[in-house]
Each structure stands twice: as C-alpha cells, then as structure tokens.
Amino acid sequence: PEGVKVGKQRALVADRLTLKAIMVSAATGKIEQEIKLFEVEKPEPKHALNSYASPTAVIVDNFVYCHFGTYGTACVDRETGKVVWTETTLHCDHQNGPGSSPVLFGDLLVIHFDGRDKQYLAAIDRHTGRVAWKTDRSGRMHDNNDFKKAYGTPLIVESNGVPLVVSPAADWVYGYDARNGSEVWKAHYGQLGFSTVPCPVEWKGKVYISTSYMKPRLLAVDYSGRGDVTESHVKWVSDKQAPSKPSMLVVKGRLYIVNDKGIASCLDAESGEELWKARLSGEYSASPLHANGFVYFFGQNGTATVFKDGPTVVEVARNQLDEGFMASPAVSGNTMFLRTEAALYRIDQK
Template structure:
C-alpha cells in the first residue's frame, strides 16, 4: 500500500463501512424434501436463470433478471404479495430455489445499538458486545411467506466486533437446489437440506478485521465444491470444501488483508477460474487454488464490490470514497501471470478497458445489455458502454437519494436502485438518464441488502421485514400465515 494510504488510515479510522450485502420463475416441480439427487453442477450457470436466485446477486452474480413480469411499482401496501417481520438484524440477501426462500439473522438478546444511515466517521466498534446473541437460519415459503423452518445454530456473546451499520449476518447464503449453505464469517458455514436438517458445519472462528468492522464476503458454489474467501488482518485465505460432506479439500493463503468482496466463479470457453478482488489487487485462481493471473495494486484501500462477467468480459471494481484509486476493470479471458497495467495505461492484451477513478464504494456495478451502470453511495448514477468504457451519460444525482449500499438490479427494461431509506429509484434501461418513478416503503424500513427475484416476484429485505412484491399483490393461498 502506498504512503498516502498508510497515512490515510489514521484519518479514516471509524469511517462508515457497510456491506454489500448486498430467481426468476417457480420450478415446475418442487424439490422433494430429503431426496438425495447429488449436487447441481454450478449455481451460476445460465440454465438456472429461469428457476432460481441461488446466490448473492443471482445468476452469474450479475443482478439481472430475465423475467418480464417483475414488478416496477410497489410500496409498503401496493403490489405486496406478503410481508414478514424478521427477528434480529441481518443484511444478508434472500436466496430462492423453487418455493424455498433462505436467509440469516442474528438476534441480540440485550440492548442493540441502532444503525445510522449514510457515510460518516465514528461507526467502528473495536470491542465485541457482551450480550448474548443468537445466530439463526430461516426458510420461508415463497408463495405464502410462512416460515417453513427456523434453527438457531449458535448462542453466546460474539467473539468479534462489527461496524455500527453492519450485522453479524451480512453473508448471503448459497444453494445448489438440494442443500443450502449458510455462512457467518465470524462463526462458521452450516449446510442444511431443504427439510431443515443440518448436514454438516465447518468452523471458521473469529478473525481480526480492519477497524473491527466484521465480515461480509459470501460463499459460492461450483461443481460440487463450496468456495469461501476470508480476507482478514491475521491470515487471509481462500478455502474449498466438499459441498456434500463439508470436508476441506484445500486452503490457499493470501497476501491481502481485510476485504469484503465475494469471489466469483468465472466460466468461459478456455477454463473455469475463481476471481477474487482485494485491496492488494485482483487475483484469479484455478479450481485447485493455484494462481492463474493477477493485477497487483491499483485498487482502492477498501474493496467490497463483487466481480462478475457479462458478454465475455470480467468486471472488477473497487471504490473507497476517500481514495484516489477507484478503478473499474473490464478483463478479457485467457490471461496468465502478472497483467498489471503500467501507470497511465488503460488497455492491454487482457485489459479491455480501465477507468481508474469511476468505481462506487459499496454497490457492485451492473451490466444490462450493452450498458454498464454505476450507482454511487452518495446518490449519483452514471452509464458507460460495457465493452469500451466510453461514457453514455455523466453522473446524475438521484433526487433526495442520499445514501446507497445495496447493489442495483435490472429487470423488464428498468434499472432499480434501492437507497438506505427504503426508496427505490426506477430508471429507464437506456443510453440516457431517465428517472421513471420512485417506490417508497415504510418509515422503519432501512434498505441495505441487495434483493432477490423469483419469477414474477421481487424480494426486498429491510431492517424490519422481508417483502415479497408481485403485480396484483396477493393471490389465492398467499395470505395464509403472512403479515399482509
């Protein structure tokens, strides 16, 4: 890290950090509970895009739904299929498979400090709370909102601290269609079947994170393996587990320190690789944990956004607001070794384009068609050409947008941006900036988690509850057991 960054740590200590935290139609046949059918080949494959939202940001980690009937208009009372109050606090996103909706939460049995919205100093809490907490995993019915099962996987005082805006349940679960894998970065990974039976667990243990901000990176699945990246201030590592048994297959130590970016499984014509983004750079590994290529340096001093691929290019971003380095990279497949660009160089054999000061802080960028949209934490949005990086429209302020943490999503010709006040700004998916409308939730709905989409249903988790939105609202059988 450069001298400027070393000095800046004392200045930014305690600055706000929250975590990106963060399917499309119902399956024709609901999976039978307890039926053993093996592990799906890969949850990020396009074949699942019409049936699931199985991981953070859905198919391919892109935040894009192919559904044409996804709601565009909603409020706390309009187009609500159901809403369910949630215990505790968690910024993990819901994930969906068939009629199963999975999410995590942690309940503080003592007095909780309420999160404060926006970007600010003073949110770090270096000492863990002393009160007893309860780590819980839940499964809800997508159609009715009923809780199918709920299990407490741990109880006790936390062994690590978190930022005031974060939660002890910021990691999003992942599912292969038969099993669901819940992750608490300061505790462990827990595998359940769809009937709610715990199959295995892998202890992670508390690790020191920069400024005591806690963990947030989510696990990912591919070909019967679960991968988890734990970048921390003690010893960072990338981990591979057998998805069926939980057995550790390998662990590769990493040079990076604390980061909050979820790894990405990049499948292209030449190979499949595991892409990780961090403060020290971007590193790609093969499926056995060997480094394939890297970009060293050039990232911002805090990395949160998740890499993803679209139309043959890999997109990586890192944009801490107080850092002069805020790059967005578009990378071609097939690289090997060190592909770090020289200073001032914005393209090369494997770097299609580089915008060195364009990235957002918490939200991941979004590619829809030929456009890449950038949602900035302070309420601005910009558009560039996804393949060239050429500007489509300069930064535009979303009116009274204030603060954004959740990543944007695309569906049915629209771009959606949820702010921390629970207001979603709906934009036209076009080369020009056009605000279509705003959707406002209840006053107690703080929005930090990225949503999930299941067919014609949109799931938004807030600080208070989980909403399921659908055009026309509730249908027959969808009100039973719900709070709507």
C-alpha cells in the same frame, strides 16, 4: 446479539450471539422455521452498518448453505430443517464483521477470508463440509493490517477451458483455478484498495472490479492472462463515481453503477465511456437489479428508483417504503423479494 453498544463507527457486542437460518413462506410471508446454527460467546466487534449475517446464502437442490465468516458455515436440509453439517475451522479477523458470500462451483463452495491477520480463500465440499483446498493471497499489500482486509464475493468464469475464480481482495484482483485453488493470474489496482465489497461482473472476456476504499476505482480486466497481468490485461480504469459497497450490473454491454452517495451512472462496458448519470435520493448499499427491461436502485432511505434499460437516462418510477434498504433484492419469476431494515416484502407484477 445481546449487550450492544453502538459507537460512531463500530457496534460493540459484549455478550453472545445466536446465528440462525429462518425459513419464510414465499406465498404468505409466515415464518415457518427458525433453525439455530451457531452460538458465539463474545463475538468480535462489527461496523455499525454491518450485521453478523451479511453474507448471502446459497441454495442447491434441497440444501441451504449459510455462511457467517469466521463464525462458521452450515448446511441445512430445507425440507426437514435438519443441520447436515457445520464447518468452523476457517477463521480470520474481519475487524468489521463478515461480508463475503460463498459462490458455487460444481460441488464446491468457494469463500473469501480476507482479514486483518490473514488473507486467503477456500473451497468447502458442499456434501461433507470438508475443506477441499485453501490458497493464501500472494500479492504485496500495505504494511498496515487495517488495509489488508476485504469483504468481496468471487465470480466464476471460464477462460481457455479453465474454470476461474475471479477474486477481488485488498490491492489486487486474482484469478484462480476453481478446481484446485492454484493461482493463474493477478492484477494490481494501481493504488491502495481495501475493504473491497462489490462482486465482480463479466462481459465478453472482461471482468469489472471496484476497489472500494480509500478512493474507489473501477477496472476492466481481460481475464485470459497468466502471471502478473497488471500492465498487459487491465483494459481501462475509471476514477469517477465508482461504488464502495453496491455491486455493479452489466446488461447488453452497458455497465450500471450506483455509488454510495447515490450517483447512478451507465457506462459503455467496452470503453468505459459514460453514457448517462443521474442523482438519486439518499445513500446506497444495495446492488442494482435488472428485470424485464428495467434497472432498479434501492436506497438506504427506502427509495426505490426505476430506470429503463438503455443508453439514455429514462426514469420510469420512484417508490418509497418506510424503512431503508441495506440488502440487495432477490427475484423469482415475476416476483421480487425486498428486505428492508424492518421487514421482508413480496412485490408481484400486476
């Protein structure tokens, strides 16, 4: 972006924005292509901690699907760099910039659009870019439009033979039929919950939701219900150390969490009982990662802390990079890719 002025809470962009897909060689780190996808005149303001390219891309076969919220979605052939299609009809007022990532169900990309002005989710045909279905949120929300927005990413699960989109939004988490977008169930958070960021995770018939702001709350919801399941299918609730931005991680019935202030904890996923807790260095936005029996946490101050996966706290290593982590890590085989505020790193197993 050009013409940027940064205030206490939001970065105001006064001129124009170019949104790109960048192809980097996994072997060498060399930038091989920069593909211009959208030119935006006078984009909306965003939060100082956010970017206009926060949503995570989806790769299927030879195609990369890049989503930029209200500014559009694009399909790129990753062999040729050709833009196959763009979709620019789905809009909302993010207020703080885009944050929701698409997820794949069959040939559909399912995406949240929870803005101040309108709240819905939609599915885009990945071959054509056409909107396959679109469903408005049904739950009653706060009268203040600032409390209606969310930045969550859905999760696809299966219940009773139905593919479900588990979809956290402001004040409610929903279950939709992924095939047509029809609402199957919804559950209220039990308190105000908005600007929801963490992606749900699943374990043995339950999904785990963090409500983000004002005060984050953690809920375990049985996703087999129908209708309003607030009273019947919310299995436990915890108001301790829930994250506002990082997603959670579940491994063998252990739920790993790091909140924004750097408190890492491990809960029993079945009961919500805390198994251990540890104070990490700095603040956190990136989500934890599990690989090869270890759990990794990446801080905004550049600290990477490694724990052994298990019911007791065992810190294995603590490493430091010069720049901080906002993005979550990615793994391919025994290789880890880390994106800091200034660089992209490839870390290989020794």
